[in-house]
Amino acid sequence: MKFDKETIAALVICTIFLFAWGPLANRLWPVPEPVDAPAVEEMPESPHEATATPAEEKAATPASALEEKAKVVPQEAQTHEIPKEEIAGINIVTLENESFIISIDPVKGQISRILLKTFYTSDKLTYSQTGKNIVLLEDVSHGALGVREAESSWILTNIETSSAEESFTLSRQFRTPEGQEFKIIQAWQVKENFTLACDISILNLAEVPLSFASVMVSAGGLPDINRLANDKVPYNENHEIAYFDIEKGKIVYRQAFNRPNFFSNFFGGAQTDESDGFEAVQHSPARWIATTNKYFTCLLVPPPAVEKGLVLRSVAHKDQSTDTPTTYFVAEADAIVSVDNLQQGQSENYSFSFYAGPKNLANLQALDHDAGKLLKLYILGAFFLEPLSSLMLNALLWLSNICGSYGLSIVLLTLIVKTLLWPVTHRANVSMRKMQRINPLVQEVRKKYKDNPQKVNTEMMKLYKEHNVNPLGGCLPVLLQMPIFFALYAALNGAVEPRHTAFLWINDLTMPDTVGAIFGIPINPLMLTMTATMVLQQKLTPSAADPAQQRMMMFMPLVMLVMLYSLPSGLTLYWTVSQIISIGQIVVNKRLEKLENPSGAPAVQPGNRKTPDENSKGKRK
Numbered sequence: 001m002k003f004d005k006e007t008i009a010a011l012v013i014c015t016i017f018l019f020a021w022g023p024l025a026n027r028l029w030p031v032p033e034p035v036d037a038p039a040v041e042e043m044p045e046s047p048h049e050a051t052a053t054p055a056e057e058k059a060a061t062p063a064s065a066l067e068e069k070a071k072v073v074p075q076e077a078q079t080h081e082i083p084k085e086e087i088a089g090i091n092i093v094t095l096e097n098e099s100f101i102i103s104i105d106p107v108k109g110q111i112s113r114i115l116l117k118t119f120y121t122s123d124k125l126t127y128s129q130t131g132k133n134i135v136l137l138e139d140v141s142h143g144a145l146g147v148r149e150a151e152s153s154w155i156l157t158n159i160e161t162s163s164a165e166e167s168f169t170l171s172r173q174f175r176t177p178e179g180q181e182f183k184i185i186q187a188w189q190v191k192e193n194f195t196l197a198c199d200i201s202i203l204n205l206a207e208v209p210l211s212f213a214s215v216m217v218s219a220g221g222l223p224d225i226n227r228l229a230n231d232k233v234p235y236n237e238n239h240e241i242a243y244f245d246i247e248k249g250k251i252v253y254r255q256a257f258n259r260p261n262f263f264s265n266f267f268g269g270a271q272t273d274e275s276d277g278f279e280a281v282q283h284s285p286a287r288w289i290a291t292t293n294k295y296f297t298c299l300l301v302p303p304p305a306v307e308k309g310l311v312l313r314s315v316a317h318k319d320q321s322t323d324t325p326t327t328y329f330v331a332e333a334d335a336i337v338s339v340d341n342l343q344q345g346q347s348e349n350y351s352f353s354f355y356a357g358p359k360n361l362a363n364l365q366a367l368d369h370d371a372g373k374l375l376k377l378y379i380l381g382a383f384f385l386e387p388l389s390s391l392m393l394n395a396l397l398w399l400s401n402i403c404g405s406y407g408l409s410i411v412l413l414t415l416i417v418k419t420l421l422w423p424v425t426h427r428a429n430v431s432m433r434k435m436q437r438i439n440p441l442v443q444e445v446r447k448k449y450k451d452n453p454q455k456v457n458t459e460m461m462k463l464y465k466e467h468n469v470n471p472l473g474g475c476l477p478v479l480l481q482m483p484i485f486f487a488l489y490a491a492l493n494g495a496v497e498p499r500h501t502a503f504l505w506i507n508d509l510t511m512p513d514t515v516g517a518i519f520g521i522p523i524n525p526l527m528l529t530m531t532a533t534m535v536l537q538q539k540l541t542p543s544a545a546d547p548a549q550q551r552m553m554m555f556m557p558l559v560m561l562v563m564l565y566s567l568p569s570g571l572t573l574y575w576t577v578s579q580i581i582s583i584g585q586i587v588v589n590k591r592l593e594k595l596e597n598p599s600g601a602p603a604v605q606p607g608n609r610k611t612p613d614e615n616s617k618g619k620r621k
Contacts, residue, residue, distance in 0.1 A: 113135060116358075117133065127232070140218075140330060143220070144354060183201075196353070198352045202342070219332075221333065222298055222330065241314075256330070277313070277316040280313075292331075303350050308338050313331070335352075361375060388487040407503020407509060426589065445460060485575070489568075526576055527567065534560070538556075
């Protein structure tokens, strides 16, 4: 490579850009400072001053129906309201399985806290797990699976509870301001894989018919992943509310908040943040509703009969823990159910499924076949890549189950992909070698007919046909590998499985493999290795381009180093291994070429329309 003035100037510009990119990116896309989540041992006391363990809440026999009574809190005769001292003595109830611990508030009739047993917050410096469990619903206004009426105030008059090993039944009696008595009976049953079933019954106890314009069942909510788990996700955060609209036949998304756009940040214009949040009502039937961030979701599947609509909400919270208070948003949602003209003794019954945990493809598809799309296994709007991304993700999970390492499964998947593409890559290398050999003839044609572009094209096509050369043959492997690369990027970017998964010196395959910093610039060995292999591959790859074009191509690895320096290490691992295999294939092809062409003649000389191999064949004849 010749280091002329243009080359040196380009190197200087790229180096300056490399140093300036980090501060520039932080200015354009600022990331809010995360707050550590509470550890497992810091289980907070209930708002009623006591917490009951599952053992303390178990009954002698499990509840067989929603009406079963196990505990009665006495009413106060004068006001028909439960005295505050009685409410203070009602314990938070916990249910658990191998996936999570659920805390249920009997007074509010809602899940107020969900602790995920196998997922932890991140250390924002090393990308490793901290040992502090991720806790959901702590910032959510109405928890999950709570029942309330939007336009009136219900007076709580009585509470009855019943517990079993993995279930809890709550019967609460209410009185409307107009004096009507009714019951809301909720039965929670813990299932597997972060799933919970909840049966809700509204029973009319009054002589007059009971109707409510809109009864809302809370679907939970989530803050962004940075706030929830300390994960550093500056650009690709999917913090939003999603629901499957039955009428439209597709998933509809609503962002929890709008990020400042590029131009307002760069030029100091008006910000586009919705600092006060929002609330929107959708009067269309939905098959399910979910609040999501990058890796986790709360998803509510209502009964098919529920077609009243949804409430989408973004609630702004002020974080006062720092010197400069910041605003963060929590995406929340509710399903609207109808209670219409219930006669005395009649009840309206609903059955809900609720999922609170990681965005695991298999778990979500088990709830609803379209819920797996919450992973957004595509990039840059390329929705057609979603099936390929799902295939890549399932292949990675299958390989990791076999070899026991997600990092090793990426290496194995790379070997499989390169093996499948080996014949195509080999033909492309052969085509590029032929193009390199006839390059002097190509230059001669261009020079001879430089004033007649049509004649140049005609003669070039004759030349390619004469020597059996496909000018696009070298592009085919790239065209085949790019969809695979983008699909794997989407799989690694959206899947929660590689999160906190270590491999060699890498702490987290979803983050860069940073091992240190020099002058504030992180050192990512895999990205540097990948750039070096790209340069080596370009040096070894046959090329028919002129020297100026070759010099420009040599800058591509440097440009990619700067622009893609913070790629997830899992993707960089795939790319690096793929480059090493490609280099090995080029070396093998060069040895085969020497066997085919022992004389080592590099090219067809101008004036000779035959290759050295063809000339030698003619002499032998």
